[in-house]
Amino acid sequence: MRGIKLLTLSVFSTAFLSFTPINKKYIVIDAGHGGNDNGVVYGQFSEKDISLGIAKEIQKISQGQDKYEIVLTRDADNYPSLAERTHQINALNPEMVISIHVNKSPQEETPNHGAEVYIQNSEASKKLAEKISKKFDTQRILERNLHILRETKAPAVLVEVGFLNNSNDRKYITSEEGQKEIAQKFVDVINEY
Template sequence: MKKHLIRNLFAIGVLICFAFALPNFSKKEFNVVIDAAHGGKDYGAVYNDYMEKDIAAIIAKKIEVLNKDNKDVKIHFTRTGDEFVNLNERVETINKIKPDLVLSLHLNAARNPENTVSGMEIFIANESDQKEQSAQYAKQLTDKIGKDYNVVTKEAGFYMLKKAEAPALVFEMGFITSEKDRGYLTTEEGQDKLANLIANFITDIK
């Protein structure tokens, strides 16, 4: 009886040690900060009644809704309402979260309203420890949306790109001054399509 008890206790001990020795194969949650540009008193680019701050927030919300069933990705925001948040506060939020990706959503505007320039631009930092990974994400985003939109990638010294301690993209989703771009930026169908492409991009890179 005593021998059986000792043998059983030994077997249990071996199983416990084995369980602790097993590697953890659970996937790390992929954290994304969506930075909806401007807000509050800062309208951003404006054309008639259309404001950059509103369109950026709408698309950011749509991305969150599309991601709600994705257990591997967690979406964070630098602002959740129509509020002014300065760049320092945005960067502080980003660096506190330490995300895997920062995606800052913006709209462009031509200085001359008669200018017909259109298209999307993706910016990465010209100098950053995260530049290589940011460039890779920029390429993957371009590959995802480039079949439907005209997209170019550029480097810039924007404050957020330089100060974010994470791979970061500034995504100029189109020109609010362009009739062509307003066709998708200001319609629900167009916003849904763009939000879907961005959400799929996030799913692909996680």
């Protein structure tokens, strides 16, 4: 009986000592709008669906790696309030926050195109924004006093991935291939951060 106890203790000790806790890092992806809040709309396309599609694709691409965990502020067509989103984000204390949105200008069809990156006055957010702007080939990094940027303690950016009322942007950001490419760009930035 004593031998069995020693063997059990030995097996338990070996298993316990060989266990190394994983310090998981969190990356939060905020899919803008949702639920009754469509965001910008053009024909049958809405910002809430595009941003959610890209967010889910980022999570999908990132599965299987063990450096970080992608957490979405929403993974369905619902609307967590801005206060609920920032509360969730700050509770996780993530490495970074990327809020995904879609742009639209007042004209019916706009010549404006491409991504825009918004930040609050923070050096870490500026560094993240610069990496994203290089990946998306844009020079448009703008400071804005937006709730998600102001109330989030982690480095945070809000990225408008394109203009819904620009025909080329619309075709790209609403296509499955375009959303996968956009998601991969974000994953590349996350991996390089």
